[in-house]
Amino acid sequence: MAAGSTEPPVVEFRHVNKTFGDYKACNDISFHVAKGEFFSLLGPSGCGKTTTLRLIAGFEEPDAGGGEVLINGEVVNRKRPYERQLAMVFQNYALFPHLSIERNIAFGLEMKKTPKSEIPGRVEKAMQMVRMDPGMFARRKPAQLSGGQRQRVALARALVLEPSVLLLDEPLGALDLKLRKEMQLELKHLNKQLGTTFIFVTHDQEEALTMSDRIAVMSNARIAQLGTPAEIYECPRTPFVARFIGESNFFEGKATGRTADGHGFTVEGEGGRYDIPHHPVVAEGKRVQIAVRPEWLDVLRPEDVPADENALPGKVQEIIYLGETLHVLVKVGERTVAVAVRNEGQLTRPLGFKSGDAVAVAWKPEDCQVLEED
Numbered sequence: 001m002a003a004g005s006t007e008p009p010v011v012e013f014r015h016v017n018k019t020f021g022d023y024k025a026c027n028d029i030s031f032h033v034a035k036g037e038f039f040s041l042l043g044p045s046g047c048g049k050t051t052t053l054r055l056i057a058g059f060e061e062p063d064a065g066g067g068e069v070l071i072n073g074e075v076v077n078r079k080r081p082y083e084r085q086l087a088m089v090f091q092n093y094a095l096f097p098h099l100s101i102e103r104n105i106a107f108g109l110e111m112k113k114t115p116k117s118e119i120p121g122r123v124e125k126a127m128q129m130v131r132m133d134p135g136m137f138a139r140r141k142p143a144q145l146s147g148g149q150r151q152r153v154a155l156a157r158a159l160v161l162e163p164s165v166l167l168l169d170e171p172l173g174a175l176d177l178k179l180r181k182e183m184q185l186e187l188k189h190l191n192k193q194l195g196t197t198f199i200f201v202t203h204d205q206e207e208a209l210t211m212s213d214r215i216a217v218m219s220n221a222r223i224a225q226l227g228t229p230a231e232i233y234e235c236p237r238t239p240f241v242a243r244f245i246g247e248s249n250f251f252e253g254k255a256t257g258r259t260a261d262g263h264g265f266t267v268e269g270e271g272g273r274y275d276i277p278h279h280p281v282v283a284e285g286k287r288v289q290i291a292v293r294p295e296w297l298d299v300l301r302p303e304d305v306p307a308d309e310n311a312l313p314g315k316v317q318e319i320i321y322l323g324e325t326l327h328v329l330v331k332v333g334e335r336t337v338a339v340a341v342r343n344e345g346q347l348t349r350p351l352g353f354k355s356g357d358a359v360a361v362a363w364k365p366e367d368c369q370v371l372e373e374d
């Protein structure tokens with residue numbers, strides 16, 4: 001349920017399972033989406049995102065005895081798609097090529113037997129929402145539009161129905177990068193402006209981080225982690241999530257004791273000894289795995305490491321110039337650790353290291369994430 005609200009979630013899954021033959025596409029999926037939320041299902045190809053979306057839409061039913069799908073507090077397992085007050089936008093737009101843009105947008109309203117006098121006004125309003133000038137575009141056919149314009153029509157055609165939930169299945173996948181970035185921001189603004197709940201499927205982690213209020217990261221038909229973009233990026237729960245969202249360095253070791261302040265643990269690992277924060281899965285004598293984002297690591301001269309930081313000795317292997325940042329690759333024992341350093345201008349304030357220099361890779365103990373098993 002939405003925090004501080006007595007309204008039921010707009011969409012809720014309770015232990016939903018969906019099997020195709022002997023293949024499980026959704027395995028015990030539970031989540032809820034609050035009114036007005038921008039909620040993304042993110043994961044690699046084949047992890048079950050589209051199946052989850054189709055279960056919401058009513059194009060699929062959960063297995064017999066395989067949990068419940070609720071919309072606005074009501075179980076809808078057996079309800080047809082048109083009974084669910086939803087609209088969907090597909091990756092391939094699915095526009096009718098022989099109909100004009102205005103007829104494409106009006107189509108759903110005509111199917112719902114909306115009074116004829118209402119239709120032109122609603123079509124015009126929907127076109128304005130997606131920033132398409134009706135005077136210029138209403139009479140054109142889809143073939144006379146660019147890819148980005150077709151995507152806007154697909155969006156207008158869904159929004160004109162005033163759905164309580166808008167389902168979007170990789171809707172920006174066919175657009176070039178620049179247009180995709182523009183549309184990402186526009187979709188996010190539309191979501192806030194209209195107050196409509198958006199459920200968005202994507203395999204693009206950056207897209208999900210940019211747009212979403214919350215993200216469900218899916219892996220192998222399950223939700224691996226559900227949280228805000230910051231929670232997912234800064235506290236990935238498992239190695240899969242840490243790898244899938246952004247870049248990370250992984251370290252393994254054994255917890256050998258408590259830290260001096262008694263809050264965390266000391267780990268004996270490859271490359272040396274370091275401290276980690278308290279975490280319920282860690283106990284003395286147990287193996288631990290941690291992840292540290294490249295931008296949370298520092299590369300320092302060994303004598304410059306602050307006393308309260310972890311440091312592993314290594315040798316600079318390579319420096320990669322990326323513009324905004326530099327990636328310093330450091331050989332620590334047998335492995336390579338990536339450290340992202342802000343580029344302060346190599347022509348004016350060059351980095352003080354070169355390949356072969358002896359350095360330390362350092363980080364604050366609280367800046368590593370203790371991972372659970374996948």
Ligand code: ATP
Pocket residue numbers: 020021023024025043044045046047048049050051052203
């Ligand atoms: P993608 O990003 O590639 O679209 P996805 O995460 O959306 O992937 P789904 O389309 O939900 O994945 O599919 C999950 C799994 O279920 C896949 O292995 C797929 O082959 C299988 N699957 C989906 N629909 C069917 C079906 N109707 N019959 C049989 N198997 C199916």
